[in-house]
Amino acid sequence: NAGVTQTPKFQVLKTGQSMTLQCAQDMNHNSMYWYRQDPGMGLRLIYYSASEGTTDKGEVPNGYNVSRLNKREFSLRLESAAPSQTSVYFCASSEDQRLSSYNEQFFGPGTRLTVL
Amino acid sequence: LAKTTQPISMDSYEGQEVNITCSHNNIATNDYITWYQQFPSQGPRFIIQGYKTKVTNEVASLFIPADRKSSTLSLPRVSLSDTAVYYCLVGPTTGYSSASKIIFGSGTRLSIRP
Numbered sequence: 001n002a003g004v005t006q007t008p009k010f011q012v013l014k015t016g017q018s019m020t021l022q023c024a025q026d027m028n029h030n031s032m033y034w035y036r037q038d039p040g041m042g043l044r045l046i047y048y049s050a051s052e053g054t055t056d057k058g059e060v061p062n063g064y065n066v067s068r069l070n071k072r073e074f075s076l077r078l079e080s081a082a083p084s085q086t087s088v089y090f091c092a093s094s095e096d097q098r099l100s101s102y103n104e105q106f107f108g109p110g111t112r113l114t115v116l
Numbered sequence: 117l118a119k120t121t122q123p124i125s126m127d128s129y130e131g132q133e134v135n136i137t138c139s140h141n142n143i144a145t146n147d148y149i150t151w152y153q154q155f156p157s158q159g160p161r162f163i164i165q166g167y168k169t170k171v172t173n174e175v176a177s178l179f180i181p182a183d184r185k186s187s188t189l190s191l192p193r194v195s196l197s198d199t200a201v202y203y204c205l206v207g208p209t210t211g212y213s214s215a216s217k218i219i220f221g222s223g224t225r226l227s228i229r230p
Contacts, residue, residue: 004159035220042203042220043160059219090159104150107159 001026004108006091012114013081021076021111023091031094032074033058033105034066036087043090049074081115088112120204125225134191136224138204141185149180149187150205154223160203164189199228 004025013019025032030051035043035058045058047066055066063085065077074093078085092105121139128134140149148167152160164171166178166187177190191198207218 040222042222044220045218092159104162104165105152105160107161110157110159 003027004091004093004106006089006108006111008111009109010112012116013078014116015082017081018077018079019081020078021089021091021113022073023075023108024073025091025093025106026072027093027106028071029093029095029106030071032068033092033094034064034074034076035090035092036060036085037090037110038087046076046089078113081113083115086113086115119219120206120221122202122204122221122224124222125227127227127229128194129229130195131193134194134198134226134228136189136191136202136204136226137186138189138206139186140204140206143184143206144208146208147206148208149178149184150207150218151176151178151189152203152205152220154201154203160220163202194226194228196228196230199226201225 007022011019033048034046036046037043044060046060046064047055047058049055049068052068052071055068067075089111091108094105122136148165150165151163153163154160164173164176164178166180168180168184171178179188189202201223203220203223205218205220
């Protein structure tokens with residue numbers, strides 16, 4: 001099993017450009033998450049999806065959109081990138097937060113995004 | 117949201133036991149305590165989770181007093197490879213919006229020396 005995979009690993013954008021970060025998991029998990037981590041900081045939740053077809057805002061959703069394409073894939077889109085969105089983006093998944101009392105999240109390797 | 121407070125950094129030596137304490141004074145009845153480990157340029161990795169008393173697995177132990185206002189992650193006989201950032205999280209693990217209630221703080225940067 002690959003676990004949680006993310007593409008691309010690195011990306012440089014100019015202000016105003018758009019791009020989509022891809023995430024996929026092969027663990028048959030229902031819940032998926034997008035976080036951002038700024039240098040020296042903890043992770044902040046951008047959006048999450050408790051199940052296929054549902055998405056909800058986290059702590060810092062402004063400037064982002066998400067799409068839960070199917071159970072495996074959860075993408076994050078930046079419509080008009082800004083320098084403040086320079087960060088490392090992590091995708092994660094867990095079994096089913098609605099039902100399980102054991103809520104271990106499995107993280108991908110991250111995407112390092114720089115917006116000039 | 118249950119806020120957590122943990123030391124910014126800690127140093128120790130190989131072979132020592134390391135205890136990292138986390139304060140969470142406003143923990144709610146249905147909140148669990150979870151610890152993650154993060155190495156540079158990697159995503160966090162789950163270490164241990166507990167609700168009360170003591171939990172032990174092959175990697176660490178988690179001690180939670182009766183009032184649950186704090187918790188201590190104990191790493192036995194650390195090695196250089198335990199150098200990482202450790203995050204204490206407090207929040208519900210069930211319920212539709214539980215993910216939005218789990219906050220990663222800044223973590224504790226643990227440095228292990230030879």
